[in-house]
Amino acid sequence: MNLDTYITFYNHSPKWFLGIDSFIEAFIVIIALIIAIYSYKVFKFSQNKNYFYLTLSFLLISISYLFKIFTDIAYISIGREIQLLLSIFLNESLIAISSITIIIHKLLLVIGLLIALYLTCKKLNPIFFIIMSFFVILLTFILYSYQLFLLLIFIINLIIVLNLTFFNKKPKSILSIFFMYLTITYFTLFLTPFIPVCYILGHIALLVSYLILLFTFIKIFRK
Amino acid sequence: MSYKRNKAEIVLDILLSISQNNNQIKITHLLRKANLSHEAFKKYSEELEVKEYIKLSIIKKQHFYSLTPKGYEQISKLKPLKEFMNTFDL
Numbered sequence: 191m192n193l194d195t196y197i198t199f200y201n202h203s204p205k206w207f208l209g210i211d212s213f214i215e216a217f218i219v220i221i222a223l224i225i226a227i228y229s230y231k232v233f234k235f236s237q238n239k240n241y242f243y244l245t246l247s248f249l250l251i252s253i254s255y256l257f258k259i260f261t262d263i264a265y266i267s268i269g270r271e272i273q274l275l276l277s278i279f280l281n282e283s284l285i286a287i288s289s290i291t292i293i294i295h296k297l298l299l300v301i302g303l304l305i306a307l308y309l310t311c312k313k314l315n316p317i318f319f320i321i322m323s324f325f326v327i328l329l330t331f332i333l334y335s336y337q338l339f340l341l342l343i344f345i346i347n348l349i350i351v352l353n354l355t356f357f358n359k360k361p362k363s364i365l366s367i368f369f370m371y372l373t374i375t376y377f378t379l380f381l382t383p384f385i386p387v388c389y390i391l392g393h394i395a396l397l398v399s400y401l402i403l404l405f406t407f408i409k410i411f412r413k
Numbered sequence: 414m415s416y417k418r419n420k421a422e423i424v425l426d427i428l429l430s431i432s433q434n435n436n437q438i439k440i441t442h443l444l445r446k447a448n449l450s451h452e453a454f455k456k457y458s459e460e461l462e463v464k465e466y467i468k469l470s471i472i473k474k475q476h477f478y479s480l481t482p483k484g485y486e487q488i489s490k491l492k493p494l495k496e497f498m499n500t501f502d503l
Binding site: 228229231232235236237238240241244309360363364365406407410411413 | 419421422491492493494496497498500501502503
């Protein structure tokens with residue numbers, strides 16, 4: 191699989207934007223990690239298990255994007271020319287590695303969001319949640335199309351937002367605002383194959399979502 | 414908040430109650446502000462005095478609690494954690 195094939199199947203990025211998206215994702219890794227670490231501190235302070243789940247959720251999202259960055263950078267840095275030269279040795283192993291890293295990225299992202307879903311749906315029956323999670327994770331493995339995976343992530347985010355807004359009645363809480371932006375993000379990214387500019391818009395929305403969290407976090411220390 | 418406060422949160426509430434009252438508060442006022450029973454407060458106050466976070470002083474036959482520099486330091490450590498909890502509201 192060369193760079194073009196990778197872009198067609200997974201990334202859909204305009205070539206000039208390759209690398210910039212990884213930079214945005216690296217920023218997200220850092221923010222998610224900061225929230226995860228501080229949330230763990232809060233869990234130790236309060237012994238409130240919800241903050242432990244928040245730690246897990248953000249930690250998995252953070253690691254998930256690390257795998258995405260790794261895959262993207264592997265393709266960008268190797269490039270087409272070097273791939274042609276080393277194709278005999280490299281191509282097979284690159285296909286194998288990228289398939290694994292993309293699956294790990296998908297799996298960690300979906301589990302991270304499922305934990306966030308569990309966290310925000312307090313009235314959800316745990317058995318129903320486990321069964322639902324099993325099918326969602328199974329779908330993540332089955333769905334070969336990355337776009338369908340993005341649609342799945344969009345649906346999970348939408349359920350989280352609806353839950354926070356209508357059942358928990360916290361429409362103005364930082365988490366509902368964050369997940370609302372994520373819902374917009376993943377829907378925009380899902381549209382990328384039909385409207386190419388959506389890849390850039392999606393990444394801007396993704397950045398904005400995490401910047402909202404970062405600014406809120408900074409505000410806590412300024413009070 | 415719907416869940417039971419743990420020890421660290423109660424300690425912070427005691428320290429904040431004193432700090433918000435110009436660093437001098439009567440016991441009865443403190444119990445009301447920190448939402449504690451007399452028995453519970455006795456247990457915590459002894460510990461906080463040993464750790465030198467608070468000190469008891471008697472002015473005109475009345476007992477007042479005030480914060481020590483270590484108490485203020487503890488507030489600055491714990492307050493962001495509480496603020497994080499209030500912001501995320503989980």
